[in-house]
Amino acid sequence: MRAVRLHTFGPAENLRYERADDPVPGPGQVRIAVAAAGVHLLDTALRQGMTGPYSAPAELPTIPGREVAGTVEALGAGVAAGLLGKRVVAHLGMVPGGYAELAVTDTGRLHEIPECLDEAEAVAMIGTGRTALGILLRADLRSGDIALVPAAAGGIGTLLVQYAKNVDATVIGLAGGPAKVARVAENGADLAVDYTLPDWPARVRRFLRDRGADRSAGLGADQGATVVFDSVGGAAGLAAVDLLARGGRHLVFGRSGMGPDDGSPLAFTAEELAERGITSESVLGPAMIERAGGLRALEERSLAEAESGRLRPAVQRFPLAEAARAHRALETRGTMGKVVLEP
Incomplete structure (x- = not known):
């Protein structure tokens, strides 16, 4: 098969499109002819040899990628024959191998793809979609809430x-x-703002006052945004938090940054939170994994939301052979929606 392999940690150019041995499904596993493989910002960090609380250093050489969709084309021992030929999507967990023409995984990770979704859309919902649902269920948004969504043209932001x-x-x-702002407006946002412009917080304040959200001379003293979905951290994340009303919620699920000096996660002391009159919490990790039904329940609901049409994933597609270009685009914020590789 053809695959993208990493032999040395480092820049995107270290991703090499080359021949690799076909994986063999073990007992309880299937082999999938991959039609779409998801690319995550975490992949770019792992490519550089970075680790985190839920990731370990890869053993090199490695085939990156943990989200795949395609057709079951081979069965391991003990697997029901009825799975052969099924269109499926799976999150591979902590086992990489997605950037390839073939991938293996346990049958317990499979979901059948709804007829109305193509494989790239299914990949978007199995990873990005489940994360978005976990965040949203924690947020418990209601009619009348005012939600501020940084990175709103991204895969998660689109669904939020x-x-x-x-x-x-x-x-x-x-x-x-401009292109991303237009996409956010088309997606239904009441206000789409270009954060590269220095006056963007002032634009948001004017919008909130025009809607009657500000009951005092100083926005935020009584009302402003009720929820900030913070995936960026840094100065931009702090500017978003400054737009929260008293009683507002700061939900953290990333720290991608919005500029060359951004990217550090925001952390507030108890005294700072009390002074602002807000709460702040991380909604990834245990907060998501320990939900009733775990991650699989979120995957099932995510796919169901897409099948019903209530959520529509945005996808940006790259050829598998151009995985390095996909990584560079992600790292320079040159993408819109979920990034997917197609063999």
Whole structure:
């Protein structure tokens, strides 16, 4: 098979498209002819040899990628014959191998792809979709909430905007550059703002005052945004938090940054939170994994939301052979929606 392999940690150029041995499914496993493989920002960090609380250093050489969709084309021992030929999607967990024409995984990780979704859309929902659902269920958005969504043109941001509008919340979406801002507006945000412009917080304040959200001379003293979905951290994340009303919630699920000096996670002391009158919490890790039904329940609901049409994933597709270009685009914020590789 053809695959993208990493032999040395480092820049995107270290990803090499080459021949590799076909994987063999073991007992209880299937082999999938991959039609789409998901690319995650975490992949770019792992490529550089970085680790985190839920990731370990890869053993080199490695085939990156943990989200795949395609057709079951071979069965391991003990697997029901009825799975052969099924269109499936799976999150591979901590086992990489997705950037390839073939991938193996346990049958317990499989979901059949709804007929209305193509493989790239299914990949978007199995990883990005389950994360978005976990965040949203924690947020418990209601009609009348005002949600501020940084990185609103990204894979998760796109789904956050849609869900918030489905429950009749007011949505302010931030994105970088005219094309992304236009995409956020098309996706239904009540206000789409270009965060690369220095006056973007002032634009949001004017919007909130025009909607009657500000009852005092100083926005935030009584009302402003009720929820900030913070995936960026740094100065941009702090500027978003400054737009929260008293009683607002700061939900953290990333630290990608929005500029060359951004990217550090925001952390507030108990005294700072009390002074602002807000709460702040991370909604990844145990907060998501320990939910009733775990990650699989989130995957099932994510796919069901897409099948119903309530959520519509945005996908940006790259050829498998151009995985390095996909990584560079992610790292320079040059993508919109979920990044997917197609053999």
